[in-house]
Amino acid sequence: MGKGSRGNRGRGKFSLPPSLRALPPRFDRKPDLVLVSEPKSRIFKPLKIDSSPKKVFILDTSVLIHDPESIEYLAGNGNLVVVLSCVIQELDHLKMSENDAVARASREATRKMEKYQLRGNCRRGVKADRGGYIIFVEADLDNLFVADSILIEYARSQVIKELRAQSVIIVSKDTNLRLAARTKGVTAEDYNTDKVSNPESLLPGFSEFKVPLNEVEFKKGECGREKERKFVLMLDDSILAQHIDVNKLKENNCCKIILANGNVLYTIFKKSLGAFSLFHRDFKRIKPKNDEQTFALALLFDPTIELVALPGPAGTGKTLLSLLAGYVQLDDLYRKILVLRPIETVGRDLGSLPGDQSEKFAPWQLPIIDNFNLILGVNENERPRKGRETRSDDFEQYNQLEISPYIYIRGRSIKGEFMIVDEAQNIPPKDLKTIVSRAGQNTKVVVIGDPEQIDHHYLDRSSNGLIVLIKKMIGLPLFGSVTLKTSERSELSGLIASLM
Numbered sequence: 001m002g003k004g005s006r007g008n009r010g011r012g013k014f015s016l017p018p019s020l021r022a023l024p025p026r027f028d029r030k031p032d033l034v035l036v037s038e039p040k041s042r043i044f045k046p047l048k049i050d051s052s053p054k055k056v057f058i059l060d061t062s063v064l065i066h067d068p069e070s071i072e073y074l075a076g077n078g079n080l081v082v083v084l085s086c087v088i089q090e091l092d093h094l095k096m097s098e099n100d101a102v103a104r105a106s107r108e109a110t111r112k113m114e115k116y117q118l119r120g121n122c123r124r125g126v127k128a129d130r131g132g133y134i135i136f137v138e139a140d141l142d143n144l145f146v147a148d149s150i151l152i153e154y155a156r157s158q159v160i161k162e163l164r165a166q167s168v169i170i171v172s173k174d175t176n177l178r179l180a181a182r183t184k185g186v187t188a189e190d191y192n193t194d195k196v197s198n199p200e201s202l203l204p205g206f207s208e209f210k211v212p213l214n215e216v217e218f219k220k221g222e223c224g225r226e227k228e229r230k231f232v233l234m235l236d237d238s239i240l241a242q243h244i245d246v247n248k249l250k251e252n253n254c255c256k257i258i259l260a261n262g263n264v265l266y267t268i269f270k271k272s273l274g275a276f277s278l279f280h281r282d283f284k285r286i287k288p289k290n291d292e293q294t295f296a297l298a299l300l301f302d303p304t305i306e307l308v309a310l311p312g313p314a315g316t317g318k319t320l321l322s323l324l325a326g327y328v329q330l331d332d333l334y335r336k337i338l339v340l341r342p343i344e345t346v347g348r349d350l351g352s353l354p355g356d357q358s359e360k361f362a363p364w365q366l367p368i369i370d371n372f373n374l375i376l377g378v379n380e381n382e383r384p385r386k387g388r389e390t391r392s393d394d395f396e397q398y399n400q401l402e403i404s405p406y407i408y409i410r411g412r413s414i415k416g417e418f419m420i421v422d423e424a425q426n427i428p429p430k431d432l433k434t435i436v437s438r439a440g441q442n443t444k445v446v447v448i449g450d451p452e453q454i455d456h457h458y459l460d461r462s463s464n465g466l467i468v469l470i471k472k473m474i475g476l477p478l479f480g481s482v483t484l485k486t487s488e489r490s491e492l493s494g495l496i497a498s499l500m
Contacts, residue, residue: 076130315489432465
């Protein structure tokens, strides 16, 4: 190459080699969230409402997916809820989501909004059932910004300022949107209507009493609506009332009574009857290893308690004890064990799985099958032989054990079954309400889960279905709950659960 050629290359325009020219630009994708400066012109139309609101809530799509009833809750006490057209567009896209729960919530939220629009002029604000107003605003910005930025800019616009409300708040389950809004000086909050304050205080334990007696006489008494014959200690006829302050106890409170001779009585306090129900049962293979497991079995075997909640960390025996209680009472009280689970994965999802519904759900059935085989005494070290099925398969074949995702529960009526709702911490409160309300006559519902292991994107320790259920039901005659605290799976499991 000559000197002139080398000189032209140094001063000429630089170009990429042919092998690199076909590569797409690195930043050709629009970001999910765009922070913009003040709009160049006033792009939002003035609002015309009949009265000045106390607070203005600008609703994000994530809240409507989490709770389609959120509009009504937020619109109470003279507040104004603003629904932007971009939110409706997002709901329209989500109604075709592969996630059935998201698609169903999207359709339900759309129907709710149409109901409000038909009440009057939706662009001037329609009256909500709880006293506030709901208004629908066109805000597309010619597709210049994504929906998150539209919400932020609308909250900062002169249109909102002219309402002279006490506060303007963006309500979203999206943490990044809330962070971005605050950087622009806009107040943003999580949807807290269904959240439980101080959830740790709601996790019930058991009460322990030391009584200076060597013996306590139990009399057979009638307990519960069905008049089951159970061993019951009546407070009116016992000296126990002198040593236990029953006014501090709730309905179906688990009570450990230690006598002077060291004997321990595991009882459930029936506040409506003024009696202690004694639990005593022998198990051949699987026995409770601690006080919490004993009380869990007491609640599971009490036919007068139709709804049981068992929160606790991994390895405490929630699933095993629930399946054990259902198996022992099979045929005598219940004709079938029904296990419902959410479809939530740890880490990245594998995507669409081949096969029919049963084959697709097979990975989520394994924890139930493992525990059920342990109850049945299936030898894990025995090599399977061709043509031989496990005993858990036999129960499924004879329709005595069903394991399925809860998303197909709507419309069913569950009668005479022992229903276990597993991983309830990953179920939204509204969905859990739908599940439990399926229970018919002679059906017992057991709700179990670990509030510390939440995989659902929009749920946390204070808003998941398990915690909300305990808050709403504790103290009622048909409900009982105890928290399992000690991991019995292995020393390693307990150590990891407590430290990580």
